[in-house]
Amino acid sequence: MSREPVLKLIPLAALSLLTLSLPARADGTDKRPFYAGYQLPAADGLYERWDPRRSWGAEHVIEALQEVANRVAFLLPVADPLFIGDISARGGGRLPGHRTHHLGIDVDIGLFMGQGQQPLGGFVDLLPYELDVRSNWILITALLDTGQVKFILLDQGHIQVLRRYALEEVGLDLETVDGLFPPPGSRLGWRRRGVIRHAPNHASHFHVRLTSTQLDDRYTEAGEDPYEDPTEGAEIELGD
Ligand SMILES: [Zn+2]
Numbered sequence: 001m002s003r004e005p006v007l008k009l010i011p012l013a014a015l016s017l018l019t020l021s022l023p024a025r026a027d028g029t030d031k032r033p034f035y036a037g038y039q040l041p042a043a044d045g046l047y048e049r050w051d052p053r054r055s056w057g058a059e060h061v062i063e064a065l066q067e068v069a070n071r072v073a074f075l076l077p078v079a080d081p082l083f084i085g086d087i088s089a090r091g092g093g094r095l096p097g098h099r100t101h102h103l104g105i106d107v108d109i110g111l112f113m114g115q116g117q118q119p120l121g122g123f124v125d126l127l128p129y130e131l132d133v134r135s136n137w138i139l140i141t142a143l144l145d146t147g148q149v150k151f152i153l154l155d156q157g158h159i160q161v162l163r164r165y166a167l168e169e170v171g172l173d174l175e176t177v178d179g180l181f182p183p184p185g186s187r188l189g190w191r192r193r194g195v196i197r198h199a200p201n202h203a204s205h206f207h208v209r210l211t212s213t214q215l216d217d218r219y220t221e222a223g224e225d226p227y228e229d230p231t232e233g234a235e236i237e238l239g240d
Contacts, residue, residue, distance in 0.1 A: 038058065039090070048082070056088050056092070083109070084110075100209075105209055106207060107207075110123060112139065116132055127157070128157040148212050151208075152207065152209075159198060191216065193213070
C-alpha cells in the first residue's frame with residue numbers, strides 16, 4: 001500500500017496574521033507550543049465529525065487522527081467509520097461544555113460497540129459488555145503507535161474489560177499491561193506517556209490527548225504548567 005497521505009491538511013488561511021498577535025519569546029518564536037489552526041477535513045468512509053466547527057486541532061493532532069483513521073479502516077474494513085467528537089474551536093480557547101479541549105490537542109472518539117459499530121450521531125453511554133473489545137483494542141493500538149498519546153481517558157469498567165483482553169487474548173505480560181493501564185488512583189509523573197486512565201463521564205467515548213516529547217519539552221521551556229489534571233473534574237460532554 002502506498003504511504004501517500006489520503007488527505008491533505010487544511011491550514012488556517014490567516015494563521016500567519018494571527019501568529020503575530022501571540023506572545024513571542026525574545027528570540028521571536030511563538031511561546032505557545034500548540035495552535036488549533038488545522039481543521040480535520042471531511043473524509044467519508046474514514047470518520048464522521050460531530051461538528052466541523054469544533055474539529056480544529058494542532059497540526060500533529062490532525063495528522064495523527066488521519067493516520068489512525070486510515071489504519072483502523074484498513075484493519076477493520078467492515079466496521080463503521082470512527083466518530084470524532086469535539087477537538088477544539090478554531091484557534092483553540094475555551095470550548096463550551098469542556099474543561100479541556102482548549103489547546104487543539106484533545107480529541108473525543110467514539111467507542112466501538114456490538115460488532116464494529118460507532119455511535120454515529122452522538123455519544124451514548126455504554127456498559128462494558130456492550131463494547132466491541134477487539135475493535136477498541138485495534139483503535140487504541142493505532143493511537144499508541146503514533147507515539148503521540150499523552151493519555152487516554154475512559155471509564156474504569158471499560159478499562160477493566162480492555163485490560164483483561166490485553167492480558168488474556170493479546171497475551172501481553174502483566175508489567176506491560178500495568179504500564180498501559182496504571183492502577184486507579186496511582187500518581188504519575190507528568191512525563192509519563194501512553195497511558196489509559198479512568199475519568200468520570202467517559203463511558204461513551206475515548207478522550208485522547210496527543211502530544212509529543214518534543215512538544216512537552218517546549219511547554220516546559222515556556223514555563224507553563226503543561227497539563228492540568230483532567231481527572232480532577234468531570235468533563236461535560238456532547239449535548240450537555
Ligand atoms: Zn474530551
